[in-house]
Amino acid sequence: MTPQLTPAEHIRLWNDFRNGSQDAFSQLYELFSADLYRYGYNLIRNRQLVEDCLHELFLHIHENRTRLGPTDNIRFYLFRALRRRLLDTVGRLNKLDSDEYLFDNAEFLIQPYEQTLVEEQLIEQQKLLVIAQLNKLPKRQKEILYLVFMKGLSYQQAAEVMDITMKSVYNTVNVALTTLRAYVRTSFEQGGALWSLPGSILIYFVKILLG
């Protein structure tokens, strides 16, 4: 993830930009372009299209900066703008019904994260199975998980970025958690003492504090 700004910093940077600061505009690009690029590339596997849309997006916000509304989460704001722009472009390209999920080539691939020391080989196997299950979810649902669990958007923001209801977001999160629960149940039965290992809590904290 790109460096974290506090909501107050988001507001300040965005306001500076809206008031015409070129410096703030540069910062916006430096902070968010890579993240936008990744999201765009997950949605359409076409670098040229993603770049064209990003190009248009940054030109558009620069040109209309005085007319833009306030935000305390610039990532959310730009993600929504980029997604709409990509949807427009893709829609124009395939002229499909707009209710369809247009991002045919979207690929949100869940992958295993680095394992902690306390985990056993067996658990790793279980985890890979769960990840495979999660990857079988429909693309649209995986996009929701991506926005919430990877990009730290709130449910409301994820719903707005994707133009869907809050209900769909909740449902998706529930489905994902059910899948995960199945994994933990088996790991309890088979791995047993995993969660009670005395050192595990400490190790988690050391990891978190070291960032």
Place this chain on the structure above:
Amino acid sequence: MPNSDFTVEDFCKDPNFIHWVLSPTDESNRYWQSFMVEYPHKVADIETAIDYVKTIRFREIDPSQQDLARLKQRIWNDIEKLESETATVRIVPWYQRPYWAAAAVILLVMSIGLGWRAYQANSSLTYQTAYGKIQEIKLTDGSVVTLNANSVLKVADNMADRPVREVWLEGEAYFDIAKRKGAKFIVHTPEAQIEVLGTEFNVNTRRDQTHIVLEEGKVQLSTDNQSMVVMKPGDMATVSPKSRQIQLKRVQPDLYDAWKASYIILDGKSLPEIINSLEDTFGVRIKLEDTQLVDKKLTGKLGTEVAEDCIDNLSIILDVDVKKEGDVYIFR
């Protein structure tokens, strides 16, 4: 708010919890630590929940620094362009600029004189563009010719009234020819004659070769050596310099007329081809020290508004250093 009744799933669904796992801050660390001190029986559940949240981790493809630098350059270039366009609108009235007024008067007198002479001689009008400049010319018959940098267009007088409309081109131009009942339009180049009724096409006569790319409509082409080849939209005709033979090939027309909007499309063009066109546009020389670069395939657009910027951008895309010696840019 998280409380002592929270289950593993409740934690996983809590946006604050997710944020903390994804990107902990001092503040959130403090919060969750004190939460665990307060509810020790929840520690195991929190552990599990952390594991859940971390399992949902997506593979991401990172854009290269080069991609991002190129994109940034593209955005900033366009912003500058937009701003210089709006800047030129704010012009001080001419009467507040004595020098301009004087120059304008002289120019007016001169052009009346020249125009009169031209009219008397029933000759032609000549348009010429400098390096790096593009000019749009509206002809009296309603046709529009966009003249690329370093090019010359000669236009026969009294276009609108003639049965055959004729122009002569050296360099590169894009023609948008207005239809006129029965009146043919002929573009003469050093190697060929291009005959049309009404259509859009690009003609490039640089480097001893005439290239014609047809956007729409129909075009008839002839040379001293070969009579009448008919082109269809999307055709590119190349007239070879010595034999004056015409060869047709299918192309994407917009790859060849992007210069009108001050950029070139790099896709599918060889680096030498790109360098040739930059040299012709800016009147500079570009040398490649690393001969391996020749085989490099490029994609994307390159703005050609300002010579320096354009060449800098090309060097960024190629990931090489550029050095300027006089009029020669050396890539290495």
